[in-house]
Amino acid sequence: MFVDRLIEKIKDRGNPSVLGLDPRMELIPPCVRDGLGNSEEDLGTAVFRFNRALIDAVVDVVPAVKLQIAFYEAMGIEGLKAYRRTIEYARGNGLLAIGDVKRGDISSTARAYKQAHLDGPFACDAVTLNPFMGYDALEPFIKACEEEGKGVFILVKTSNPSSGELQNLVTENEYLYIKLARKVAGWGRGAVGRYGYSSVGAVVGATYPKELAALRKEMPGTFFLVPGYGAQGGGGKEVVNAFNPDGLGAVVNSSRAIMGAYLKDGKGEGVTLEEFKDSARREAIRMRQDIMKELKEI
């Protein structure tokens, strides 16, 4: 069960926060690009080295990494090679890898996406999915949660400003995201692990604390992936609503705050690789403390 492995990693690290690896070229310091030029291949290598340095810095602090595939697709073939290498490196070093791909398409296409992102070339432990097309677009992935030890996080209430446009529509006297929450909880019933949580999880943003609290109540056995911590505005006080009284039930993602911690530490172009890693590690530990001080236990 994916969710059991995730929970055990969280307990081991004493930390429900995950490192988001969303590489932007402007965040990659010269020390990482040492000896590399500007060819597509070299830029891909720079991205992998950047991710590797971050993983090395926090490998014993976080349970998982989350890769936003858009930033790799934007770099083309070499970017996707870096995506694949990063997944392999993270998993090889004992971290769970979550592919933030937000896919969702009709059944035969869903099977192809499942092949791509759970079984084959870009295989992660779990992926994010978009529910707009309904159950059959998610089914191959949900079956993989039940039968192949994989996990999914289905978008329920996202962190962006326009998220309410569809998600907060009222239908049959309740918000669409509440209705969707019940569906997701139902879809997950066949994939419940030993801690009472399902490997069919939900994406719920930290930027809407009221909705987050309502959803926590609506789907107590669903594990949440919570974006929007740090750079998007949510802090420990906001994300605490994502957790159950057992201190479990959510992982919180931070990308930019950890990746760019060296800039906040006053380091710039001249940062060394060790300083870069130290800053990332300190920020990851600070984030762990920020969240853990709000949770009674884990």
Added chain:
Amino acid sequence: MFVDRLIEKIKDRGNPSVLGLDPRMELIPPCVRDGLGNSEEDLGTAVFRFNRALIDAVVDVVPAVKLQIAFYEAMGIEGLKAYRRTIEYARGNGLLAIGDVKRGDISSTARAYKQAHLDGPFACDAVTLNPFMGYDALEPFIKACEEEGKGVFILVKTSNPSSGELQNLVTENEYLYIKLARKVAGWGRGAVGRYGYSSVGAVVGATYPKELAALRKEMPGTFFLVPGYGAQGGGGKEVVNAFNPDGLGAVVNSSRAIMGAYLKDGKGEGVTLEEFKDSARREAIRMRQDIMKELKEI
């Protein structure tokens, strides 16, 4: 304007149907794989050759091709190289290329996806998008319709069996897909071309003729991309509802029926490349006739 170029190609070909390139290995006959082995690289080359043969067969019959990226992602790096080469080959031969990527994510990520699929390594003329996260997830793409001659087709009512699960929820006394239709029409107002259609289009499946007719009425200036012709069950009689009285307003996609036409023609493993192309061409022409006999003019 993307939509103007699309309409002009449709008029030139006398055909509003597009070739879907969703390669499945089991559809690729031995003649296409001649001299190739089973390495990832060779399989990628086989996919490109398969697509190239199909494009060569119908280049003067169809206005555009649509590539479902999931099938390429499932093959990993070499699959994505074939995706890129196919786009370049189609555009180089005067066809418009639509990337069926159904992306949708928050603003900075949306910009990365736009870079990937409209500007950079996998640049198409238009892409499909998922509206679940609301306007800000679509904005960089819509701006590209207004300012950069690109096009989008936003999911409104999809062709799959579960599509009603969210899309047919009733909200404020109307179906969600109708509400969404009005949003999409509004988002497209800044990208209207000389024929009165917007480059911000909609995906509307052929498998729900009633909804198709309602949406045609609701958003007369929105161009539709209609999947579900042929293998999914819709024929010329069903898809006619996607068109306006001017004979315009939609492109209809067929993938499996054209790709696998040689099988329907009784050819199997022993099919020659010329026979394979002839079958695909005949099916593309048959489809054109099937749709055009329902339309008074174009």
